[in-house]
Amino acid sequence: MPVFSPTSLLRAIFSTICFFCLVVVSVMMVSIVDAHAAVVASLRPLGFIAAAVADGVMPVEVVLPDGASPHDYALWPTDVMRLKKADVLVWVGPEMEAFLSSSASSLPAERRITLASLPTVTPLLQKGGKALHKNHKYDSNRYHGEYNMHLWLSPAIARCAADAIHDRLVALVPEKKQRLDDNLQIFNTFLTKNDKNIAKMLAPFRTKKYYVFHDAYGYFEAYYGLTPLGYFTINPEIQPGAQALHKIRTQLVEQQATCIFAEPQFRPSVINAVARGTTVHIGTLDPLGRGIVLDKESYTRFLSQLSNQYMSCLEKNT
Numbered sequence: 001m002p003v004f005s006p007t008s009l010l011r012a013i014f015s016t017i018c019f020f021c022l023v024v025v026s027v028m029m030v031s032i033v034d035a036h037a038a039v040v041a042s043l044r045p046l047g048f049i050a051a052a053v054a055d056g057v058m059p060v061e062v063v064l065p066d067g068a069s070p071h072d073y074a075l076w077p078t079d080v081m082r083l084k085k086a087d088v089l090v091w092v093g094p095e096m097e098a099f100l101s102s103s104a105s106s107l108p109a110e111r112r113i114t115l116a117s118l119p120t121v122t123p124l125l126q127k128g129g130k131a132l133h134k135n136h137k138y139d140s141n142r143y144h145g146e147y148n149m150h151l152w153l154s155p156a157i158a159r160c161a162a163d164a165i166h167d168r169l170v171a172l173v174p175e176k177k178q179r180l181d182d183n184l185q186i187f188n189t190f191l192t193k194n195d196k197n198i199a200k201m202l203a204p205f206r207t208k209k210y211y212v213f214h215d216a217y218g219y220f221e222a223y224y225g226l227t228p229l230g231y232f233t234i235n236p237e238i239q240p241g242a243q244a245l246h247k248i249r250t251q252l253v254e255q256q257a258t259c260i261f262a263e264p265q266f267r268p269s270v271i272n273a274v275a276r277g278t279t280v281h282i283g284t285l286d287p288l289g290r291g292i293v294l295d296k297e298s299y300t301r302f303l304s305q306l307s308n309q310y311m312s313c314l315e316k317n318t
């Protein structure tokens with residue numbers, strides 16, 4: 001009977017565990033890559049639009065995990081492999097998802113839809129915000145570029161995105177044209193109906209004053225007539241300086257603001273600090289639709305959820 005010393009026994013156990021880990025990891029990698037995702041969306045809300053158009057035709061996958069921010073994400077090797085296999089990549093563009101730049105540029109042009117450069121979208125682009133103070137490490141031009149790149153928060157741009165995805169999929173699977181046409185029509189119908197509900201729901205809050213955490217909501221707010229006093233930061237990774245915070249606090253008090261909105265991805269202590277000792281309420285806006293399941297109604301559900309998030313704080317008394 002062989003005799004094991006405690007160290008050799010440990011070594012044997014350890015290498016067995018390592019071996020199993022390797023096997024598990026390889027199986028996971030293979031299954032992720034093999035699960036052939038025809039449409040890959042950079043961000044969840046773009047996945048919502050793609051899932052509506054591709055419903056019953058092709059699966060849709062999202063690169064950015066729930067809870068992560070597009071502002072500081074780095075791709076995993078499995079993401080890179082998944083992107084290489086993508087039949088269509090849907091993304092805003094290098095000014096928004098910097099983490100996708102090299103993967104996207106290595107795909108042939110017909111396998112990516114860059115929303116910010118679609119001819120239907122460029123006339124709808126909004127100018128980006130300005131940094132709150134001049135010594136800010138990043139200014140708006142160096143950060144998101146000249147325009148506001150949170151395009152998925154514009155219902156009008158969402159329609160252009162759906163059209164582009166539809167056309168690309170028709171070219172890819174012409175035999176499914178009828179289904180794709182129907183899906184696009186259903187998406188637009190949902191959006192029109194939802195649009196009326198949201199407009200009605202938000203109308204009473206058009207004169208309410210509030211601050212948002214980061215400059216992401218311009219399209220949505222312009223579309224529904226909401227007017228924020230301003231935002232804390234252009235880049236959520238960079239906290240506003242003392243001078244900017246002082247200015248925000250003065251405005252909150254002088255303008256009798258109702259709310260300041262944090263985000264599930266970012267809930268910095270500056271928000272609590274600024275609100276302390278004022279009558280302002282703290283709400284949460286989720287610009288990425290965390291937890292919303294991808295299906296043909298998820299984009300409209302996402303916009304309704306965002307509207308509810310505005311309303312549930314703005315309806316409070318100051």
Ligand SMILES: [Zn+2]
Nearest residue numbers: 214215216234
């Ligand atoms: Zn942003």
